[in-house]
Amino acid sequence: MKRIWIILYCIPTCLFGQADSIQKINSIKDDVYLHPIDCITPYTLKKGEWIYNQSIQTLPFPSWAFVGITNKLTAQIDLLPWVFGTFSELKKPIPSLNFRYRFNEQKNLIPTIGVETMFVHFWDTLQRFETTSLTMWENGSYFHFKPSIGYRIKDKWDVNLSVGVDYIEELIMKNNDSLNSQTKGFTNSWNPNFSIGIDYRPSNWVSYHMGYSYGSTLTYLENIPRKRQFNYGFRIAPFYKNRFSILRNMRAELVAINGYFSDIDANQSFPIPVFPYFYWQWSK
Numbered sequence: 001m002k003r004i005w006i007i008l009y010c011i012p013t014c015l016f017g018q019a020d021s022i023q024k025i026n027s028i029k030d031d032v033y034l035h036p037i038d039c040i041t042p043y044t045l046k047k048g049e050w051i052y053n054q055s056i057q058t059l060p061f062p063s064w065a066f067v068g069i070t071n072k073l074t075a076q077i078d079l080l081p082w083v084f085g086t087f088s089e090l091k092k093p094i095p096s097l098n099f100r101y102r103f104n105e106q107k108n109l110i111p112t113i114g115v116e117t118m119f120v121h122f123w124d125t126l127q128r129f130e131t132t133s134l135t136m137w138e139n140g141s142y143f144h145f146k147p148s149i150g151y152r153i154k155d156k157w158d159v160n161l162s163v164g165v166d167y168i169e170e171l172i173m174k175n176n177d178s179l180n181s182q183t184k185g186f187t188n189s190w191n192p193n194f195s196i197g198i199d200y201r202p203s204n205w206v207s208y209h210m211g212y213s214y215g216s217t218l219t220y221l222e223n224i225p226r227k228r229q230f231n232y233g234f235r236i237a238p239f240y241k242n243r244f245s246i247l248r249n250m251r252a253e254l255v256a257i258n259g260y261f262s263d264i265d266a267n268q269s270f271p272i273p274v275f276p277y278f279y280w281q282w283s284k
Contacts, residue, residue, distance in 0.1 A: 026248045027204035028237040029155070031281050034066060034074070034100070037231040037255045038219045039197030039211035040162045042114025042148040044074040044102040046283075053279040058084075063277070072102045076218075081120065088126065096120045098218075111151040116162075118144050120223060125170070128224065134176055134266040140169025142223050144216050146193065158199040166193050166216045166225045175264040184263045191215055191225040205237045209255075219277075221259050221268060230258045233273035249280045 045068030076098035146164035193215025233255030
């Protein structure tokens with residue numbers, strides 16, 4: 001575990017270290033984190049704030065965005081299924097809705113409390129992803145409900161915890177290992193989900209993250225129930241002092257993903273935190 005933290009510290013420090021010397025600064029310390037390294041927090045954007053996320057894997061299609069409807073209600077606009085569905089074998093947009101509500105702000109020992117819910121509907125069986133290790137198909141409706149709490153310690157450390165439930169109308173998993181080939185299907189399946197994450201923001205330009213989850217997640221190997229996932233990585237603001245806002249607001253998340261699907265005895269891992277996506281976080 002100590003070795004992981006050393007790697008997380010050294011990579012971004014060597015590549016992107018900056019000095020704080022100009023007036024226009026958009027510190028990563030001030031960012032609202034919604035799903036750092038695929039964990040879940042209770043926080044929401046302020047009214048009118050928004051985030052646009054772009055994964056290199058979805059290019060040339062757009063990925064996803066968040067917008068603050070009110071100070072307590074944030075909506076996710078999952079652009080990929082709406083757009084990609086039209087070009088897939090389904091030939092129609094895939095409905096996807098996600099909302100998060102924050103009940104309160106942290107006060108003394110009382111943590112911030114929130115809840116997130118999501119609904120996706122696949123019109124027919126769709127292959128979600130295929131790797132050398134495994135293949136996943138989904139059909140019908142998917143839903144999750146995730147209450148969460150978050151607690152900030154001395155403006156540098158955050159601890160986030162979520163316990164909830166997810167539902168999938170039809171899920172098919174396949175282990176692609178020729179020596180351990182197996183397929184398992186689930187219909188009208190209700191499953192628990194759990195997430196715990198730790199965030200550390202020591203400076204204006206970098207934050208470090210580690211998290212464990214069981215069940216569905218939003219960003220990596222997304223919306224697949226019944227998986228165990230251990231992630232670690234960092235977020236950087238490489239141009240947080242730049243005069244141009246499009247660069248000053250740019251962020252990148254680099255993460256190591258370790259997913260295990262016990263139902264088919266399959267692993268999907270990227271053990272070094274270089275798996276990236278980019279996002280722009282615009283404050284009001």
